[in-house]
Amino acid sequence: MVSIAHKIKQKALELGYEKCGIISVEKLGGYKEKLEERIQKIPESGGFYQGQQRLVKFQEEFPWAKSVVVLAVPYCGYHIPKVVRGHIAKKYLLDTRIDENTKEYQNSTALEKYMNELGVKTATNRKFGVVGLRWAAMQAGLGLVRRNNFFYTESGSYVNIEAFLTDRDMELIDTTELPPCPQNCDRCIKACPTASLCEAYTMNPLKCVSFLTTFGGRDLTKDPLAAKLGDWIYGCDVCQDVCPMNHQKWIGNEEFPGLAELSDTLTVEHILRMDEQYYKERIQPKFFYLAPDELWKWQINALNYIDNVYEDKYRTLVLEACSSAYPKVRDMANTISQKHGLL
Known part of the structure; x- marks a missing residue:
């Protein structure tokens, strides 16, 4: 039986x-x-x-x-x-x-x-x-x-x-024959943008890019780690992508429901010009680590991206953000404007 x-x-x-x-x-x-x-x-x-x-x-x-x-x-x-x-x-x-x-x-x-x-x-x-x-x-x-x-x-x-x-007394242990990490491999540690991954099996979550772009990072204009976030807007894949045990694991041939359409609205241009209704109805339910009233946080992340990879094509976006309804977005946009000589 x-x-x-x-x-x-x-x-x-x-x-x-x-x-x-x-x-x-x-x-x-x-x-x-x-x-x-x-x-x-x-x-x-x-x-x-x-x-x-x-x-x-x-x-x-x-x-x-x-x-x-x-x-x-x-x-x-x-x-x-x-x-x-x-x-x-x-x-x-x-x-x-x-x-x-x-x-x-x-x-x-x-x-x-x-x-x-x-x-x-x-x-x-x-x-x-x-x-x-x-x-x-x-x-x-x-x-x-x-x-x-x-x-x-x-x-x-x-x-x-x-x-x-x-509520049942059950046990059915699976098995795996996965090899351990390669001896002396430290690619993930070296690649971590913010040194959150400070040693093997150890991390400081408060320095993690994923934390700083979701739960944390509420004042990136004053955070020395902001420059190390690079062009990440929400989350980070670096330590996984550089891992040799992930080599050729990504297949990527199937379409995820609704992602292609949604992705077009997740560029820095669209994020900085996004209205609250669209954010609350389409973005926040999917990216629920940010609250319904935190569109400004997405925009802070987008501005930080612009600051880190600045090109003149972003000038208009930054100047528009200087008039944002969100105080922290205005502050960051003004800081970027002064830094890059836009004012």
Whole structure:
């Protein structure tokens, strides 16, 4: 007789997941220790990781949880339009967590429905995870974490991890034969634009380009790291793209729903001239790390891009931004104008 655990895994693979493993909640115990270790290495990151405490204490909200179904699905099959390539991180362009138009989101809801039909109670958090996802994926045998802190399967690091808590005692550990990072390889560390990745398996999240262009970076005109963000507007792919274990992993031959059309509005020109209604209706729901009232943050990032790669063709955009309704956008535009002699 096929066990419920095996039925769940079989269904997951049928739906297109690359990996599926199931572990007891007890196997998540080591996550707290790893979290504390990160804070000890970078003490100033304590506040940043405070929000992760909910992943340590998940049983307070879900006392019935007995096991975790952990899954990995690659996103390296999608094409990235040239206009946003190297400016907006692939993970965010191809975010399937809440986009109901994607097959990945639909497969996720289908798998949860299937488990419920089997009589299994489930809980998940598609946006931010219900448990420590990378740690859970390691314990479930789906792959490993490399020196750049990203989780890898046979598809490289371009994978999304999902997890469902269940009320069943189940365990079905997957296996992987992935080799460790090449001896003495430090390409990711050397390539990190802001030295956020300061040593193997260690990073300062407060210096990360992805943090500074999403949650942080509220005053880039005074931040010495702003110049090191280069031409990144939202997120960063550098440490993944230089990794030799990701070599030739990106396939990029499939169109992601709605991305081609949306990408044309994510150039610096369109961002700086974007109105709030369009931002709230089309941009913010997809790039939800910024709030509905934070169009100004996108525009700050776009201005920082212009400052870092300045050409005379951007002159009009900067001067227009000097009259922005957003004070911080005006301040940054004026700073750029003075720096490049536009006034």
